[in-house]
Amino acid sequence: MKGRDPAVDETGVDGPAVDGTAAHGTVVEGTAVDGTAVHRPFVIRLAALTDADRIVTVLRRSITELCVADHHNDPGVLGAWLENKTVANVRAWIESPRTYMVVADRGTNTPDTDPMSTKSVDAPDPVRAAAVCGVASMSTTGAILLCYLLPEVQFTGVGRALLNALETEARRRGLREVSLESTVSARGFYSRYGYRPSSNDPANSSLLFKVLTP
Ligand SMILES: CC(C)(COP(=O)(O)OP(=O)(O)OC[C@H]1O[C@@H](n2cnc3c(N)ncnc32)[C@H](O)[C@@H]1OP(=O)(O)O)[C@@H](O)C(=O)NCCC(=O)NCCS
Numbered sequence: 001m002k003g004r005d006p007a008v009d010e011t012g013v014d015g016p017a018v019d020g021t022a023a024h025g026t027v028v029e030g031t032a033v034d035g036t037a038v039h040r041p042f043v044i045r046l047a048a049l050t051d052a053d054r055i056v057t058v059l060r061r062s063i064t065e066l067c068v069a070d071h072h073n074d075p076g077v078l079g080a081w082l083e084n085k086t087v088a089n090v091r092a093w094i095e096s097p098r099t100y101m102v103v104a105d106r107g108t109n110t111p112d113t114d115p116m117s118t119k120s121v122d123a124p125d126p127v128r129a130a131a132v133c134g135v136a137s138m139s140t141t142g143a144i145l146l147c148y149l150l151p152e153v154q155f156t157g158v159g160r161a162l163l164n165a166l167e168t169e170a171r172r173r174g175l176r177e178v179s180l181e182s183t184v185s186a187r188g189f190y191s192r193y194g195y196r197p198s199s200n201d202p203a204n205s206s207l208l209f210k211v212l213t214p
Pocket residue numbers: 062063066067146147148149150153154155156157158159160161180181182183185186187188189192
């Protein structure tokens with residue numbers, strides 16, 4: 001990958017370690033009286049079933065508010081995109097053994113258990129479910145399926161931490177490559193982290209690949 005390795009971060013966000021411990025970082029929570037940004041910590045952890053409601057909110061707001069370059073506020077396009085973003089579907093994706101799903105949780109940065117070590121199905125704490133501000137998922141074969149966050153935490157390192165978590169899991173599974181179909185809105189983000197169109201299919205520019213370094 002060209003550029004700096006996103007696993008090594010100068011601003012305090014780091015990806016989950018190979019042993020499964022969580023990634024930590026901060027999101028901007030507001031502005032102090034003196035005008036400086038107030039940061040709140042977040043952690044990347046496995047999605048839990050009780051996160052499903054909140055994940056749906058994150059997905060729907062992210063698509064509606066951050067992906068205008070894709071849907072152009074066309075009700076038909078937007079409606080079709082949002083149609084499968086339901087609590088029932090999200091719960092099924094969390095439970096699926098073929099899907100790895102993580103969330104960015106700004107409720108705490110000190111999880112009481114190792115949140116990345118098992119496929120958890122119960123939320124560690126309902127308060128934390130309400131603090132979910134981003135979500136990402138990948139198939140066990142390395143297809144990145146989701147990477148979305150709330151508009152208020154955009155450009156604060158959450159996306160990078162989520163992507164790191166997926167890439168770390170792909171490496172842990174011995175995968176050599178990850179792929180995704182990018183939105184127009186996120187194209188620059190993925191390019192920043194080494195995702196490129198296939199040389200065999202340059203015309204289909206929304207389909208991006210990245211070869212993982214060990
Ligand atoms: C794409 C998305 C996940 C990025 O998340 P984010 O938390 O805002 O990104 P980060 O703050 O981690 O940014 C990391 C770096 O990428 C850059 N970046 C982020 N979004 C970018 C964009 N759209 N174009 C170019 N660069 C971008 C940041 O400037 C930052 O660069 P820096 O390290 O040089 O400062 C988020 O904007 C989002 O949810 N977008 C809408 C949903 C979407 O399209 N998801 C992709 C589905 S395939």
